[in-house]
Amino acid sequence: MKVNVGNDAQARQMGGDIVGVTGTTTSSPTGTTASDTGKAWTSNQWAGHVIVMAGVFGVIVSNTSTVATVDRWYNPATPGGAAGSTPASGVYQILGGGAPAIFMGLTADSGAANATDTTLPSEITTAGGGLIRKICAYAHTTGVASYTLTAVFTANGTDSLPVTVAKMGIFTSLLSGQMLFETLLSAPATFNTSGDQLTVTESVTN
Amino acid sequence: MHIFLGNTAAKAWQNAPVLDADGKPQLHPDGSGAVLTEERAARLDGSRVTIVTVPTGDGGYSRLQILSAVAGPDGLWVRHSHEPPAWVAVPESIPTQDLLAEELGCPSGVPEGWDGPSPTEALASESAGVVPGDPPVSELLPTDYPTDAALDAGFKPEVQAASSPEVTA
Numbered sequence: 001m002k003v004n005v006g007n008d009a010q011a012r013q014m015g016g017d018i019v020g021v022t023g024t025t026t027s028s029p030t031g032t033t034a035s036d037t038g039k040a041w042t043s044n045q046w047a048g049h050v051i052v053m054a055g056v057f058g059v060i061v062s063n064t065s066t067v068a069t070v071d072r073w074y075n076p077a078t079p080g081g082a083a084g085s086t087p088a089s090g091v092y093q094i095l096g097g098g099a100p101a102i103f104m105g106l107t108a109d110s111g112a113a114n115a116t117d118t119t120l121p122s123e124i125t126t127a128g129g130g131l132i133r134k135i136c137a138y139a140h141t142t143g144v145a146s147y148t149l150t151a152v153f154t155a156n157g158t159d160s161l162p163v164t165v166a167k168m169g170i171f172t173s174l175l176s177g178q179m180l181f182e183t184l185l186s187a188p189a190t191f192n193t194s195g196d197q198l199t200v201t202e203s204v205t206n
Numbered sequence: 207m208h209i210f211l212g213n214t215a216a217k218a219w220q221n222a223p224v225l226d227a228d229g230k231p232q233l234h235p236d237g238s239g240a241v242l243t244e245e246r247a248a249r250l251d252g253s254r255v256t257i258v259t260v261p262t263g264d265g266g267y268s269r270l271q272i273l274s275a276v277a278g279p280d281g282l283w284v285r286h287s288h289e290p291p292a293w294v295a296v297p298e299s300i301p302t303q304d305l306l307a308e309e310l311g312c313p314s315g316v317p318e319g320w321d322g323p324s325p326t327e328a329l330a331s332e333s334a335g336v337v338p339g340d341p342p343v344s345e346l347l348p349t350d351y352p353t354d355a356a357l358d359a360g361f362k363p364e365v366q367a368a369s370s371p372e373v374t375a
Contacts, residue, residue, distance in 0.1 A: 081264025112236060135265060137275045139258040139282045142328050144250065146219045150282045152271040199280040203245070205219045 001113045002204075006101075006180030009048055009172070013097045018045070020096040025089045029053065034092055035067045048098040048178055053091070056084035059099040059173045068094070071173040080135025080174065099172040101180040104151040104200060105133035110166035113182040120169035120179060129159040131191065133174055136202075150201040155191040164190040168200055207299060209258040209276060209306065210325035212292030212316070216254050217247035217285065249288050253322025256286045257329060269302055277309040293317055295325050 002010070026037045034051060046060045051068055058070025075084035079102070109121040124131045136149040149170060155161060166188040170181035181202060189198045221243040223231040232242040258276060260267050267275060275281050283291065293313040296303035307314035316324060323331065 075264075078261070078264040078266065080261045080266055135261045137258055137260040137267065137272070137282065139256055139276075139286060141213050141216045141256040141286050142254045142323065142331055144216050144218055144254070144286075146217075148282045148285050150275045152267065152274045152278075154271070197274065199274045199278045201280055201282050201285055203219055203285050205221060205245070 001115065001181065001183060003113070003117055003179060003182050004115050005118055005178050009098050009101070009178055009180050012048065017096060017098070020049075020094050022091065022093045024091050025053075028089045029087055031083070031086050032058075032072065033067055033069050034058075036092070037066050040065050041068075046094055048172065050095045050097075050099050052093045052095065054087035056087055059177050060094070061173070061176055071175045071177055074174075099177065101170045101172050101178075102136050102138065102149065103133050103171045103174050103177075104136050104149060104202070105169045105171060106131055106153065106165045106200075107167050107169070108163055108165055110184070110188065113167065113184060117182050118179060120167065120182060123169065124159075124163070124165070126159055128156075130154045130156040131159050131163070131165070133171060135174065136170075146203055146205045148201050148203050150199065152197060152199050153191075154197045155194055157194045159191065159194070161194070161196075162190055162192045164188045165198070168202065170202060207260045207262045207272075207296065207302070208325075208329065209260060209272075209302075210295040210297075210316075210328065211256040211258070211276075211283065211286075211310075212294075212312075212320060212322060213254045213256045213287045214252070214292050214322075215287050215289040216250040216252075216256075217287055218250050219245055219247050219285075222246045247288070253292070253320065255323055255325060255328035256283075256291075257325075258282065269299075269305065272302060273305060273309055276306060283310065292322075293320065297325065 023036045025034050027035050041063055043064060044062050046063045046068055049060050051058050051060055051070060056073040057076060058073050060068050061071050062069045073084040073086055105120050105123045107120050107123045126132060131153050134151055136151045138149055140147040167184050169179045172178045183202060224242045224244050226232050234240045234242045260272050276283055291310050291312045293316050294303055294306045294310060295316055304314050
């Protein structure tokens with residue numbers, strides 16, 4: 001189901017919102033921040049937007065009047081992989097719309113999806129594991145009012161097994177960001193050993 | 207990586223209300239007052255292309271994972287069509303194309319006689335928001351629609367005083 005945050009994000013992405021802004025950072029960005037002391041932004045007005053700098057981008061998770069905090073810097077060619085390089089101080093653009101929701105996470109929590117949820121309860125976050133949040137394959141048939149996001153999870157030796165997953169979430173970030181969809185799996189699935197694999201497809205109907 | 211699949215029986219998903227024995231919509235059991243719905247997939251005629259974008263490289267999908275994502279029982283294809291694909295094309299990786307064709311039981315590459323859009327046309331239409339096969343916008347406009355040149359020359363179309371219909375999504 002599309003949660004309330006998902007409704008807000010969809011409206012922002014498809015309807016417009018602020019068209020964006022450009023500027024020059026006034027100090028060197030860190031791994032999660034970009035600062036421009038010449039600005040007077042409203043708190044969190046850019047949350048959910050994308051900031052682009054020097055060949056990398058970040059998903060803004062919050063902002064103060066002068067500092068945008070991102071989840072991390074992404075390499076556009078491999079957003080599901082390792083973090084991109086932290087850019088040097090320079091020109092930035094904050095884009096209109098918002099970051100695409102292309103990352104899927106899993107949880108063993110089997111509670112019903114709730115429209116007011118903003119995070120996936122007890123999401124699996126084992127660093128180095130195969131069941132952590134990952135980027136999806138996207139598919140769309142021309143002219144049809146729906147699309148799918150599919151992720152293939154393969155358990156590895158780092159995961160805490162066995163585990164039975166029951167629910168998934170779709171996010172705008174590989175690490176944090178906004179959860180737009182939260183859906184119970186059609187049936188719980190148990191990972192018993194390393195190498196066990198699960199394919200999860202979320203259909204989004206417009 | 208882009209994967210293209212010929213689709214002659216596309217599924218059009220919709221959330222339809224679940225009716226009770228009296229034909230009235232059932233309410234969701236969570237007590238929220240919302241109408242209980244279920245997904246139904248209508249069958250769309252015509253030749254279309256399903257475009258899959260699969261992340262590869264660092265953090266992306268291996269060839270076997272692509273196979274599961276596209277052709278597996280819980281993969282994406284069964285959510286997009288009522289029938290097996292008419293063909294599969296992966297211009298960036300012929301080995302992947304052949305593997306998918308074998309798994310899906312369809313021709314590898316676009317066959318002669320395919321009457322739908324080509325992969326290139328489909329990809330362009332996705333970006334441009336035009337459905338292949340639809341007439342160009344110029345053919346949808348009435349023949350007496352004023353041209354930009356006519357407007358520049360001082361033509362003033364008649365303005366009708368009418369209330370605008372409310373548009374809802």
